[in-house]
Amino acid sequence: MEAYDIYVDGEVWKLDSSFGDKPVADVLRSNYGVLRSGALKEIGAELLARSSLCCLCALRDSSELDHYLPQEDFPEFAALSLNLVPACSVCNNKKRRDFRNERGEQTFIHAYLDDLPDSLPFLRASLSDAPTVTPSFHVVQPAGMSASQFTVIAQQFELFELDAAYSGASVELLLERREALEEYFGDGGAADVMKYLDRDARSAARRVGVNHWRPTILAAAAASPDFCSGGFRYL
Template identity: 30%
Template sequence: MRKLTPPNDDAVVVFEACIERVRNADLKRRLQSCSEEIGEASAEFDQKAAVAELHTIEAKDNVANAVSVDEMKKVYTARMAKKMAPGRIYYDRIMALPEHGRCPLCSQRFVSTLDHHLPKAHYPSLAVSPLNLIPSCQDCNKTKSEDIPRSSEQETLNPYYDDVEGFIWVKARLVESIPVSIEFYVDPPRNCDEVLKERLKRHFNIFNLSSLYSSHAAEELANIEFIARKIFENGGADELKNFLRDAAESRVQVNKNSWQTALYTCLRESQWFCQIRFL
């Protein structure tokens, strides 16, 4: 997962911009009565997301006893996410947060939608709260679906609040076969907080990152087959190991927990790959 700078737009300001063009007088009156609760809900989210206590936020089936879940869903879909909608400017700002447009949840696919970290079907007061909206790819958004955490350990990582880029926790193991296959797994440092360890594993499993990374690794292995064999034939195992070491170190500089970093580290450390694979 890649860290993102949190959006700084106020939830109430965003909400009020979204409902500005509502023509139905009764609906608009009821929506306007929700502003206070929406502000309070966003503040509670901000406080509890920082300490992995989102599971303590109560799920609801309405906002301020005035607006239904379906009505709040429409505020998001029709008045924020839709092109030319009054709240679209805030949608676009959040979409533009990830570097290179990559999904921060999987670090691979391109951002194409916003994911509600806490699902709007159960937390309607957070439907348009910027802090609850994570730029993501379609696959991560669909995979996560309406997952509701029941404990701190079940909370997936949040790019706005969790910084897990300073230590290595994504690793890979090589299966000695032809063609070579790579398995990815989570292995945080021993001094890592126990709750965070479980959240890292949860995040990895919820978004099916092992399968995604294994697929990319298989393609990468096919791409380097020719050059790796040539290096081995010309310089032996030591030269191949040097090549893989440089490749791993280069990728560490970009992202310690990318599948590329884990792949090349795994290959470099494999005596079988460096000494036997190309015999």
Template identity: 30%
Template sequence: MRNLVALPDDPPYLDRYVAIRDKKHKTTRKNLTAVHALIEERYLAYAEAIDKSSLASIKSHAPALLVGDTLRACYDGATQPLKKLKQAIKDAQPKRLLKYCPMCGTTLPGTFDHYMPAVKFPEFSVHPLNLVPCCAKCNSTKDADWLSVAGRRQFLHTYTDPVPDLQFVNVTFQEILGFKGVGANFSLVRPIGVVDEFWNLISSHFQRLKLIERYDELGNDEVAEILQDCRIHLDSGGQDIRGFLRGRAKDRCDVYGRNHWIAVLMDSMARDVNLDKWVRVA
């Protein structure tokens, strides 16, 4: 799990909105132009909330909701400037990072999520910091339910919430009866030094998206593949399977973050006293 790179505000985010607006049909464009001052004001509010780490304090804006359908049309219609914006967001990311959804780390991010839901905040429907590349499962699970009943954010903002460089995803292994394989069970463990507010956000993100359950579902097959790769490494004349596996884990960690579930899995397997036995019978 690693933060996405925010698209630079150059050209300004508002200019990107204007470029999209100006490619809409005449009536829509006219209506959007009429509320330009509202959009400008709300973009400033978004920037201030990001600076103060207070996104949850932004409330739905009644004047924006009144023209919500028109504002959402900026995203719903496939204009060239919108395609350019989406591509710019993807191009801003380091190579390989978007091989996995940044919200779950398990699947290809084939959609964009509106972090602040477009149905409640239509004025941010094409704001670059409000468009998060993600998979369809995370997108549909999150939907418009971004705040808890208590008004707290339930999901990490992958552009601006600083994910700590501390391991909080852990894994344990069990040999399946008769050694028919190795099972992996993941868990979330709070590291020392993470404050309550941010730990609650991380926990909520994992719980709402059922990430531990997803990792457990995928873990056994991934363990089998890793062991097979180790076996191939040895059969090809390679040695030191622990070093081989640590190297692969570090590569994953460097690209996807310390808490990417496969990086955690590889690193933990490299440290396990049973690795050599597992590889021999794989």
């Protein structure tokens, strides 16, 4: 119960298991199987339905429940709902059992416990110039964000290879707008393309927040004179 209280307080990465290899550990781990396919599977389905998108990448559909504290090391949290985060199989496999780094510090964002300030944009995107237009993403520490919080964000961005994931999705997103971009360019040139993309970016940011990859790449495209002047044809 003391461990559960510490978990709720938020400093999850400081916990150490009380069970280790004791026989009761296997019994505790088996609770997760009951939650996912046993008598309590409806509750497990409700936990997965908390988010249709993976809470680790915000890109792919969630299909699994990730144990923030791995059940191999922390059997007492195997079926604790606060420890079960909807995730895609790609991110779940990449995360494995790494919840703290070699310095004993937090490695990943906790989707339920970490409060990320939506007013501080930390995700940025850019577009390379023609003849090949390629999106790329990176994170920056905004004014007002602590170094410790940014370190966790940067670690998650790197370890889940979100630059590559977001770049690939961004190409598809922009290609879906190819016909509209051509029409706006034909009607009013680069200025109309810029307005269209900027409007689309602001609309997306209102729906999903300024640090989602979708409004980030749309804003970057709107801010690129080369892209808006016809560079979109070279995606």
